[in-house]
Amino acid sequence: MKKRLLACACALVTAALPGLAGCGVLPGDEDSGSRTVTVWLMKGSVSDDFLTRFTTAYEKEHPGVELDVTFQEWTGIGKKVTAALKSDDAPDVIEVGNTQVTQYAETGLLYDLTLESVRDLGYTEWLPGLAAPGKVDGAQYGIPWYAANRVVIYHKDLFARAGITRPPATREQWLRDTAKLDDGPGGTQGIYLAGQDWYTLAGFVWDEGGELAVERDGKWRGALDSPAALRGMAVYQELQALGDGPEDADEENPPQAQVFAGGDVAQIIAPPSVASAVVERNPALKDKLGFFPIPGKTAGEPCAVFTGGSDLIIPRKSDDRAAAMDVVAALAGEKWQKDLARTMNYVPNKPSLADAVGGQEATAAMAAGAARGRATPNSPQWADVEAANPIKPYMTAVLRGESPESAAKTASARITALLRTDR
Structure with a gap:
């Protein structure tokens, strides 16, 4: 043009x-x-x-x-x-x-x-x-x-009903508020977080000082099995349990905008543009949605996010x-x-x-x-990792009770293989 x-x-x-x-x-x-x-x-x-x-x-x-x-x-x-x-x-x-x-x-x-x-x-x-x-x-x-990048989109009325007057400033406060918002099966979900939302997981991993993959001596290897990355997965696991998100699907299956539009979900993690899709499905939510950065470990410093x-x-x-x-x-x-x-x-x-x-x-x-x-690891082969995406089954395995250490080693090995330049 x-x-x-x-x-x-x-x-x-x-x-x-x-x-x-x-x-x-x-x-x-x-x-x-x-x-x-x-x-x-x-x-x-x-x-x-x-x-x-x-x-x-x-x-x-x-x-x-x-x-x-x-x-x-x-x-x-x-x-x-x-x-x-x-x-x-x-x-x-x-x-x-x-x-x-x-x-x-x-x-x-x-x-x-x-x-x-x-x-x-x-x-x-x-x-x-x-x-x-x-x-x-x-x-x-x-x-x-x-x-x-992603933010937290929240339902203002549900926050007010739970006595929460302002968005949380720290991760600890966020987890407490989300637990307060969660009424359990059949009630209000504190958060809808699909089990395989790996971009959100990446933010928690980075916030803990971990990486998805690291480069040493010109060679890349998966790093989900590091102690820091495992701490990030533990945060994800705790948060995901405060809602009814599927353990074996990502945020598009079903579309989280569709779920949020039902009116009984307090929060989702998504780009702000998703709010338009929510309101399109449920116009009654037009003036009831708020936004805040994904909270980090300390006040004034939001969580790391995928950009x-x-x-x-x-x-x-x-x-x-x-x-x-x-x-x-x-x-x-x-x-x-x-x-x-x-x-x-x-x-x-x-x-x-x-x-x-x-x-x-x-x-x-x-x-x-x-x-x-x-951003994701700066390797030309990272596109191959995303295509095969061993991170998703790793997340599902942990959420279903498998040893995080064992599941992470398996996923990291697969990432390492996909990042090899001599394949």
Whole structure:
């Protein structure tokens, strides 16, 4: 989609995320001597209004530069981006998932943006959950763009009925409050937490000082069997018991929004966007939902959370690296970070910019958690771990009474095998 009205019409017909779908520049469309910067963004990442504001302002501030933006679908994006990186007609800027940067960097077809990021973009302030996955072997290939993470969504009426007047500030208080909210089988659930919500487990593992996997001497191994990781699983087990979540399914089976919409669940752990799905199913809950960061072990320091979101990369075959970097710097800079956060309810790429969403309860809660955000292990093979996902059966085994130590050793061994580069 381009700034021109032509692009808006085309986007309605060819809206596709990562791929070559979208509107291109028509023959004779460019002014003589102008430069076109091609940008791939993911479908749903920005609104048409935001894109219009950005392209209009950017092109006004950069005479002779035209932005050609196409939206891509997430489905199949990996193959499309990899093919684009190899082609002689690569886009100049590509939005990718923050945990995808490593696999693209491994191709050797990305620009190392270390100097640019260090010089202009305040890299020391970036959210770790976005910055760390974009850095491979000391080189910064992905520039953090925006973040999203899980928070606690709670039913205000159920909290009030239980005499809880404010969200808990610490994990200990949270567990006590959740126990108070739980009426047992057939009554109010203190929390609905599916047994295989492994992203939430990861946060507890990190909060205890553990890891899902660790790298030593260039080799990765699973680490769920460490004492710290086992403590994280114990927290999950205690919390999950304060509701009726299934032990052998994740948060999408059934969708936790559907369960929460029933009205007898006090809390779920989810991105704030899930609240819209809840209200859609039960409009009576529209003004009864609240949000707070997942509590950590001490007041004022939320639990570590998995940070989802996007980074921006520049292919080595970009026709104009300098122009591409100018676009990235604008998108990742303070002005447009604040605009994007307010428009899309995202977390900006720096905690210092979180005041942009200070008046939005859900996004502010998300931003507080994002300050302690983490990403999955920065191995190109981690996608194989997620595909096979030995973490899920490990969690079910523990919740059903199997020895945590034994189940964790089995899961860690499987993770180690999947992360081997010589398979």
